[in-house]
Amino acid sequence: MTKKTKNSTLKAILDIILYEHPSTQDEIAEKLGITRRYVTKLLQPLITKGVVKRAYTLDLKKFDEFSEVFEEEKTSREHAGTLYIKEMIKNMSNHVCKQLDRSFEALSTYDDELASKALNMDYITNNMHEKVRTSVDMALSMNPSSEFSKTMAFSEVAYDLERIGDHSCQFANFTMKESYEVDPEMLVYLGEMYETAKKMVNYSMDIFLNEKLELKSKVMDYEEKIHALQKKALNCIATQMAEASFDDTERSTYYLSLSRVVKAFERIGDISIEIIDVSREFYENIPRTTTPERFRRNPKLSNLK
Known part of the structure; x- marks a missing residue:
């Protein structure tokens, strides 16, 4: 799987966490049609750093460290x-x-x-x-x-x-x-x-x-x-x-x-x-x-x- 595809999947996972408030990784996997194991693999680094919390919510402040993953150009004063x-x-x-x-x-x-x-x-x-x-x-x-x-x-x-x-x-x-x-x-x-x-x-x-x-x-x-x-x-x-x-x-x-x-x-x-x-x-x-x-x-x- 290419890095771009991997990043797109991770972004889709984070979209679900932010907007749909899933209660389990199984729910995330079902929505995206991927395995729970793959969801865990992608989320683990973010959970370790505290970007994604165990209740599956995002710490938006810590997310700043990972923003470059999605190749988005931030404006000068935008978090x-x-x-x-x-x-x-x-x-x-x-x-x-x-x-x-x-x-x-x-x-x-x-x-x-x-x-x-x-x-x-x-x-x-x-x-x-x-x-x-x-x-x-x-x-x-x-x-x-x-x-x-x-x-x-x-x-x-x-x-x-x-x-x-x-x-x-x-x-x-x-x-x-x-x-x-x-x-x-x-x-x-x-x-x-x-x-x-x-x-x-x-x-x-x-x-x-x-x-x-x-x-x-x-x-x-x-x-x-x-x-x-x-x-x-x-x-x-x-x-x-x-x-x-x-x-x-x-x-x-x-x-x-x-x-x-x-x-x-x-x-x-x-x-x-x-x-x-x-x-x-x-x-x-x-x-x-x-x-x-x-x-x-x-x-x-x-x-x-």
Whole structure:
């Protein structure tokens, strides 16, 4: 068996210990389809060093000594014990981006079946958020030391991703409930907002997962773009509403729902900025501002009394 295969098996064993809380090595072996003897062989060095405890829990602080086994590149201020939770966040981010893709595709093609699939993806998003939250709570309870004082940032980012998933549901819900497709002129604005919002999410998660804080300026540029697009989109809706009959209630509801779609893209952008704020606090110990995002965008509002 190659070293890479052996390390992959060991990582799978540790995943089960961390997230599924097995009571015996037999249970671990059964889940992975390997022998109990092989589980014992791989775990013995970690048990001897105190990384894995007899009750089959991980001492995440001691796990730092073994992190290089998995060929993971740690960021400069990240403790190795957070790598498991970080991987969960990465998977959740990928899933939420796919949910966003499918939701917008459903909107742009007016496809009810695709919209239904996109809405079902939100259940998975919610479950992933709960797993991250539970894992963070467990990590803190097992090792309430200073090295893990920042672990709560993972819960916050998972919550932000869950909110992005919720806003993505606006696009699928529009497709399922509204009687009219989005007209071509409006779809151009929405398409640009979608592309911009997705880039903001991807860049902000790259910043958080890989400490690429230098990408912040790009995200801020995209933030300006998405707000400019929002203004154009809302003006387009206002113009179309003025030309529509007041007696057409279905059309009025359509415009109201369309405005919510535009707002959802703006909120996804705002949440991306919030993820960057968490990242700066996580890596640079820079406290987040308590000023709401909308006030930061419009300094005049902050002067109101």
